[in-house]
Amino acid sequence: xxxxxxxxxxxxxxxxxxxxxKYQKQAGAYLLEGWHLVEEAINAGITPKRIYxxxxxLAERLLKPLYEITTxxxxxxxxxLAETETPQGIFAILPLEEEKLDAPLAxxxxxxxxxxxxxxxxxxxRTADAAGIKTVVFGGGTADAHNPKVLRAMQGSQFHVKIVxxxxxxxxxxxQQAGIPVYGSELNANAKPYRDxxxxxQFALIVGNEGNGMAKELLNVTDANLYIPIKGxxxxxxxxxxxxxxxxxxxx
Amino acid sequence: xxxxxxxxxxxxxxxxxxxxxKYQKQAGAYLLEGWHLVEEAINAGITPKRIYxxxxxLAERLLKPLYEITTxxxxxxxxxLAETETPQGIFAILPLEEEKLDAPLAxxxxxxxxxxxxxxxxxxxRTADAAGIKTVVFGGGTADAHNPKVLRAMQGSQFHVKIVxxxxxxxxxxxQQAGIPVYGSELNANAKPYRDxxxxxQFALIVGNEGNGMAKELLNVTDANLYIPIKGxxxxxxxxxxxxxxxxxxxx
Numbered sequence: 415x416x417x418x419x420x421x422x423x424x425x426x427x428x429x430x431x432x433x434x435x436k437y438q439k440q441a442g443a444y445l446l447e448g449w450h451l452v453e454e455a456i457n458a459g460i461t462p463k464r465i466y467x468x469x470x471x472l473a474e475r476l477l478k479p480l481y482e483i484t485t486x487x488x489x490x491x492x493x494x495l496a497e498t499e500t501p502q503g504i505f506a507i508l509p510l511e512e513e514k515l516d517a518p519l520a521x522x523x524x525x526x527x528x529x530x531x532x533x534x535x536x537x538x539x540r541t542a543d544a545a546g547i548k549t550v551v552f553g554g555g556t557a558d559a560h561n562p563k564v565l566r567a568m569q570g571s572q573f574h575v576k577i578v579x580x581x582x583x584x585x586x587x588x589x590q591q592a593g594i595p596v597y598g599s600e601l602n603a604n605a606k607p608y609r610d611x612x613x614x615x616q617f618a619l620i621v622g623n624e625g626n627g628m629a630k631e632l633l634n635v636t637d638a639n640l641y642i643p644i645k646g647x648x649x650x651x652x653x654x655x656x657x658x659x660x661x662x663x664x665x666x
Numbered sequence: 667x668x669x670x671x672x673x674x675x676x677x678x679x680x681x682x683x684x685x686x687x688k689y690q691k692q693a694g695a696y697l698l699e700g701w702h703l704v705e706e707a708i709n710a711g712i713t714p715k716r717i718y719x720x721x722x723x724l725a726e727r728l729l730k731p732l733y734e735i736t737t738x739x740x741x742x743x744x745x746x747l748a749e750t751e752t753p754q755g756i757f758a759i760l761p762l763e764e765e766k767l768d769a770p771l772a773x774x775x776x777x778x779x780x781x782x783x784x785x786x787x788x789x790x791x792r793t794a795d796a797a798g799i800k801t802v803v804f805g806g807g808t809a810d811a812h813n814p815k816v817l818r819a820m821q822g823s824q825f826h827v828k829i830v831x832x833x834x835x836x837x838x839x840x841x842q843q844a845g846i847p848v849y850g851s852e853l854n855a856n857a858k859p860y861r862d863x864x865x866x867x868q869f870a871l872i873v874g875n876e877g878n879g880m881a882k883e884l885l886n887v888t889d890a891n892l893y894i895p896i897k898g899x900x901x902x903x904x905x906x907x908x909x910x911x912x913x914x915x916x917x918x
Binding site for chain 2: 533537540541542543544545546547548567569570571574575609642644645646647648649650651652654655658659662665666
């Protein structure tokens with residue numbers, strides 16, 4: 415097995431670039447960090463293009479059949495590749511595959527409208543997974559699904575739910591044509607308390623930008639806008655929290 | 667009005683230290699950053715010991731009665747004091763007041779058991795506020811309420827709910843003696859789905875450490891342990907998300 419001890423190695427430099435969207439697109443690949451996530455990827459049937467692992471991981475049963483594509487790295491190299499402060503020392507380069515929506519449209523959807531914070535985006539995907547929602551759509555202005563912070567916050571849920579990037583206005587029309595009700599989540603004069611809508615096997619929930627909320631053009635076409643009644647004096651909820659409360663209600 | 671243009675000024679050095687627990691305790695004061703939060707503090711009737719503000723804020727109506735305790739600072743000084751990347755340019759030194767629990771114990775409580783991530787701690791306080799819970803108790807091992815990241819994530823909810831730091835094992839006994847049911851939130855053999863417990867005006871909900879969950883000594887004495895049924899394949903939920911879903915159910 416090859417061994418790389420220098421962060422200046424060309425392969426390592428190339429791997430590090432695969433944390434950045436521009437280079438991910440060019441190479442059709444992205445870098446994933448951490449044992450748990452790499453394990454989830456392999457268990458999901460994804461074949462990594464390459465694995466970089468410190469000595470600590472080489473004895474793992476799951477890695478043994480992948481020795482041909484595995485390179486051992488030093489702790490220093492692991493530290494260089496890592497986005498976390500205490501790197502675990504295992505990384506995989508995975509193919510960047512664009513997923514498409516299943517046809518015909520059916521079931522439960524979470525739609526992200528300009529959600530900018532990577533932690534919020536990742537947490538929303540993880541929560542959708544836990545709530546049993548099978549598809550999460552990344553609309554324009556939403557943090558990229560392969561951003562390292564998004565990957566970390568998703569905690570592997572990207573391997574359980576379908577993640578699709580597509581403009582929301584067109585999708586919302588198609589969902590409605592397919593008879594799937596589309597709910598916004600914003601407080602306005604016409605909004606109703608989220609508990610007034612019954613749980614259902616079919617819906618699409620849109621959550622909007624942290625500061626500005628949902629795009630007006632979406633808000634105007636939803637079947638209903640839901641809000642969470644605030645009992646105390648907080649002015650609002652974090653978007654991932656609000657999304658979670660509504661998702662767990664609609665999927666109950 | 668005094669004007670400070672250098673980050674090396676002694677007052678500025680002293681103010682910066684008030685973001686650190688040790689110095690906060692020594693001085694009996696902490697530094698709060700951002701217009702919205704300073705506004706909430708003043709509106710809550712708290713008199714700052716001092717305000718540092720860039721020129722931009724001096725015309726604010728709310729600040730005018732406080733000119734005697736206000737010092738103008740340069741943008742450079744604001745950048746030095748700030749924890750955020752894009753500082754707003756206003757800071758207040760506020761008295762560090764330790765709050766005590768109301769007696770007799772009554773109502774709804776959120777108890778934080780060793781919650782380490784400042785973002786989670788702050789978000790849980792903000793969410794408790796929104797759900798109408800009036801008291802949040804910081805148990806041992808929980809990030810400090812005056813940590814700058816906690817302050818930011820609370821979004822001013824610290825001025826709406828009572829925040830008390832006290833060991834949880836003793837408090838849990840007292841709550842139970844007062845007839846208030848104490849719920850844990852962890853999946854174990856005896857746990858029940860959170861929806862099996864009816865909303866109530868009186869309860870205490872404990873949420874536990876991100877990685878290790880609740881302390882065993884607490885888990886063993888709760889009246890019930892609640893869990894959120896996972897429908898998809900996510901292994902768990904973020905602690906702030908789980909806390910939010912259960913809080914909004916129990917306070918519905």
